[in-house]
Amino acid sequence: MNSKLPTIVKEFETQILQEWTKNQLSQMGSTDKISESELKSESQQFLNLFQISLQSGNTSVRQSKEWAPIRDYLSNLSRTRASQGFSPTETATFIFSLKKPLVARLRTEFEKSPAVLLEEVTASNELVDALGLYTTEAYQKGREELIGRQQEEMLELSTPVVKLWDGILALPMIGTLDSSRTQIVMESLLQKIVETESEIAIIDITGVPTVDTLVAQHLLKTVAAARLMGADCIISGIRPQIAQTIVHLAIDLGSIITKSSLADAFAVALDKRGLQVSSQRQKTALRGEVSAQPPLNH
């Protein structure tokens, strides 16, 4: 069958666009995620590409090269919408709301011949459905990419072993500790101890919301492993509520140096290394007293 749809869409592009955008706006209810003009220009672009692809007569939306520009356009659109916070339904509505104006247009054209009308409507619905499904798939893919990226970012976040001073490492732990993440973090600490030949490692648990027996066990094992490698561990960031909980759990951290803040732990570490922090101002004041002479003339 030779469909009239391409010619109709070409001829009535403006009217279809108008009805379509009106439809979309009424279905969305609110327009806080996208402006009306944005929606109009997106619809315009889509309809333009749609019209061109239609002229090819090819109806295999998913594979043919004639529909490639449309597929690219929809992929991009879905991805942007996913990141703008559109729901899958809202995203697919963009395409599905095109059905109504198309069918309305076909009806006025083929009012006299119901058989042709039925065929044309079925064909146009099939097209729109295929495009709509493609949009949903692309949306899903966009979300998956987003989640994947976030997971990678999380893993990167989770292993920041930092060098505070020669021979002093710090591991600021953040978030949940009882997953496989802990294993990675602990391994990277031990590795870093070897690399930097550090003698002291400070494990800061300020960012760990809950310390239960499993977390404590992980910490104790890490401290034991570090000790075997010749490094001492200090655990810092033990807040009052964590301290009380640890006592109730009867966890014995007696063999480990613990401090409430990272600053305190760092002070202990410096002390152990025989280092001292002193104020520059005090020093100059002191020097001033010793050599209270007028400056030399050059």
Added chain:
Amino acid sequence: MNSPTPEIVPIRSESDVVIVRQNVRKWSISVGFSLVDQTKIVTAASELARNTLIHGGGGELKSFLLQEGNRKGLCLIFDDQGPGIPDIEKALQDGYTTKGGMGLGLGGSKRLSNEFEIKTEVGKGTSIKIIRWKA
């Protein structure tokens, strides 16, 4: 008096234990617990949820918000259909462990709660109820 409908959280994987902690934290804030009490009940829930997972082979957590006159509290029930605990006395002993943990979780969570109750039947499963009242 119990709240009419309990909230139920399934415990099937390690990530569910995290969700249990987050939910218990949320509920204990809604009861108005102090930061220390929040931490206590969240930690107890973390221990028991992990026990449900590791020893019970998975199960669920039911939570009730309690109100008795002016007194408010949070009740958590951990249910599993696992092998049950043959010797409760021994299981509650500090340092007794069967799966390589520290052996402090069960006794610890008892000490972290105001009320603690174990119902267990070998071969049928275990149900542990804890209550913490607002101080």
